Amino acid sequence: MIExxxxxxxxxxxxxxxxxxxxxxxxGEWQGAxxxxxxxxxxxxxxxxxxxxxxxxxxxxxxxxxRITSGQRSRLKRVEAVPSRLFLMQKIVPLADFxxxxxxxxxTARFRVPGGKRRAPTRAS
Numbered sequence: 001m002i003e004x005x006x007x008x009x010x011x012x013x014x015x016x017x018x019x020x021x022x023x024x025x026x027x028g029e030w031q032g033a034x035x036x037x038x039x040x041x042x043x044x045x046x047x048x049x050x051x052x053x054x055x056x057x058x059x060x061x062x063x064x065x066x067r068i069t070s071g072q073r074s075r076l077k078r079v080e081a082v083p084s085r086l087f088l089m090q091k092i093v094p095l096a097d098f099x100x101x102x103x104x105x106x107x108t109a110r111f112r113v114p115g116g117k118r119r120a121p122t123r124a125s
Contacts, residue, residue, distance in 0.1 A: 003032045009063075010082040011115055013092055015055075017075050019047045024054055033076060034092070048072060055079060059092070 004013045014033035028035055035109030036054065040046045048068055056063045059081055071077030081092075 001030055001032065002034055002092065007069075007080055010080060011092065012069060012078050012080040015051065015077045015079050017042075017051055017077060018048060019075075024050065026054070026058065042073075046073075048077075051077070051079070055081070 002013055004011050005045075006012075016030045016033040016035045017028075018035070018037045019042040021039055023037070024039050025036065025084060027037055036051060037095050038047050038050045038054070038096075040050045052063060052066045052068065052100050056066045059066070061081060067081040069080045118119045
């Protein structure tokens, strides 16, 4: 189970990052942390920026609402997301349940936005 802590600005949780993967994806839970694979190498903060963009897209929050509080140069990072506690709990916990099935990949490719419309998440470059 992912360890989620309440912090002053929102919720924080552990993330285990694997840079230089074949694609950007959330790969479930790993020893109490959310496991994320990123395509970009860990050079000049590119992997950290890709991590923030991926989490912002999946949590449906602005990029400014997601920040890395510790582990800037480590694979194990603590990430803080600022919006409301209840909203984030409903979003973070199901991310660990993702598998590599086709249905999961379709779910991660599209998400709902206010108003009932669907849109594809922005790609991290």
